[in-house]
Amino acid sequence: MTKLTCFKAYDIRGKLGTELNEEIAYKIGRAYGEIYQPKSVVVGCDVRLTSEDLKQATIKGLNDAGVNVLDLGMTGTEEVYFGAFHLDVQGGIEVTASHNPMDYNGMKLVRENARPISADTGLKEIQLLAESGQFKDVAVKGTSEKYNILPEFIDHLMTYIDPAKISSLKLVVNAGNGAAGHVIDAIEEKFKALNLPVEFIKIHHEADGTFPNGIPNPILVENRDSTRNAVLEHGADMGIAWDGDFDRCFLFDEKGQFIEGYYIVGLLAQAFLLKQSGEKIVHDPRLVWNTFDIVEQFNGEAIQSKSGHSFIKEKMREHNAVYGGEMSAHHYFRDFAYCDSGMIPWLLAVSVLSETQKPLSSLVEEMIDKFPCSGEINFKVANTQVTIQKIFDHFAEQNPTIDKTDGVSLDFGSWRLNVRASNTEPLLRLNIESRKDQNPKPMQAYIDELTQLIQS
Structure with a gap:
């Protein structure tokens, strides 16, 4: 065997x-x-x-x-x-x-x-x-x-937007030579048939298994330039980039700035709650304050789940949640059988841009300013559990509120951290966020302190 x-x-x-x-x-x-x-x-x-x-x-x-x-x-x-x-x-x-x-x-x-x-x-x-x-x-x-299945899939995607409310927008779309191109083309045809004033600027569009522009993975900083540059060159309202099988999409604002997945969770929660208040939103425990803030503002209910698609999907089914989001750029939808999609998020973002008439940068900058975060920082360590215990011990005397939904979250009131072992690699993943109004200390100071602690 x-x-x-x-x-x-x-x-x-x-x-x-x-x-x-x-x-x-x-x-x-x-x-x-x-x-x-x-x-x-x-x-x-x-x-x-x-x-x-x-x-x-x-x-x-x-x-x-x-x-x-x-x-x-x-x-x-x-x-x-x-x-x-x-x-x-x-x-x-x-x-x-x-x-x-x-x-x-x-x-x-x-x-x-x-x-x-x-x-x-x-x-x-x-x-x-x-x-x-x-x-x-x-x-x-x-x-x-x-x-x-493409025609039926496109018809389903169209149910997430109200075509009558879509305003004039210019979008840079980067399929990374992966599988997303054929769906973009079909959506473009549909938009034209509906007379929607949306222009698509396509880069790395053709499906090509040799990946001439590198493996499509926009979470890597070095893979973001082509989308950013095209947004700036064409004066686009938003840039969208996908990974190879397009179950994750990544958004860039009109200034070409990459938007952390965490703030997209807030944006999409807002998109659903604008349509229907009182809905439940599932999120992961790595970064939470912005999500709480948005969900409360728009009269929803935030529900925490362990990170990972099977946990999020299970939690959404349990609570009949309309949407679930992870900061890793996986977004899940009740009407999509609780599955993750890389097409629905940008359609919802187009919807929010049209309805609020605000540029994407101003929608997310409010969130970023209120709740700055470190983004996920990965460390290779000899023993993840020993390192987590070391962090735990280091901060014990500050009496943080402790949450062990996924790894360890320590909440100090004006800032918090989450540290967890990766499910898929021998890595320790760290996330930090703070409340700007209560905490003038720069994020980098926390990052330096934790980095030193983890690597010592």
């Missing part, structure tokens, strides 16, 4: 050839089919050069397990999510390595209604069966047919 190392906490990711290849993809498809026994599933893949072959191997595994497959072609992860809850199917698989290096690929798996499959909800069982290779033969093999 060969141990498969591509199975992670939330999905499948591995080095091509050794950790993930067509034979392993076949076994994963076969195991998924045998364990869940769905009648039909949707399968899609991103633009990586190996994704189509891995997808076909996965489909063959599903077919051999008796499962019918709708092959959605080249898609972003959320098109598979959409298919899994919108069509008469019982699950879905997207072949993608998102923002991982060139020599990687992977898969994201969901069940009926796009419910996530992670280590504690079935991924381990799939792994064990794929490792053993002890598959049962089925009497009738499944079929595979191509299905174009």
Whole structure:
């Protein structure tokens, strides 16, 4: 029995050839089919050069397990999510390595209604069966047919905006040569048909699995220049950049400034609460004060969840929350089966810009000024738990309010910190925020103090 190392906490990711290849993809498809026994599933893949072959191997595994497959072609992860809850199917698989290096690929798996499959909800069982290779033969093999989900997906996206209220805007869109381009083109066509005065300036638009402009991952500072420069050059109202499978989008204001995901959570909470007050908003515990402030201002209810998509989705289902946001640029929507989307956030931002008639910079600068934050700082440490304890001990005599929803949050009234071990890498992640009106101390002073403490 060969141990498969591509199975992670939330999905499948591995080095091509050794950790993930067509034979392993076949076994994963076969195991998924045998364990869940769905009648039909949707399968899609991103633009990586190996994704189509891995997808076909996965489909063959599903077919051999008796499962019918709708092959959605080249898609972003959320098109598979959409298919899994919108069509008469019982699950879905997207072949993608998102923002991982060139020599990687992977898969994201969901069940009926796009419910996530992670280590504690079935991924381990799939792994064990794929490792053993002890598959049962089925009497009738499944079929595979191509299905174009794009028109239905675009119609769904349009339900998040009121076309009558959209004002004249110029948008820079950077697909990073990933999978987002075809959806942008379809939205542009739809906008034209509705006579919406929105102009799209496209950069790195063509899907290209060689990634001539680097792996699309705008969370890396070095990947932001092309979007920023295009915003300034064209005098655009907003810049939007996506990662490879476009389940995360990143926004730039009209001055070309990158906006931390934390403040986008506040912006999108506002977008929903403007439409309907009293709704519940789920957030992660890393940075919270701005979210509390916005949700209170617009008569909503803030609910805290542990970070990570399976926790956020579960918490949203439990409370029937309209929206959930993480500072890592994952945004989740009740009407999207509680799944994350990289298309809905910028459409909502367009909506807020149109309704408030304020530039994006002024909408977020108010938040940034009131609640400055450090952004997430990552440290490589020998032992994350020992380091967390050291921070805990260092501040104990200041009697902070302690919250252990995810890692440790220490609240000192005028500033707070959250420190947690990464779920996916051997890293310690630190976030700090303060209340400007109560605390004139510059953010850098806190960053320096904590950095010294962690590295000593």
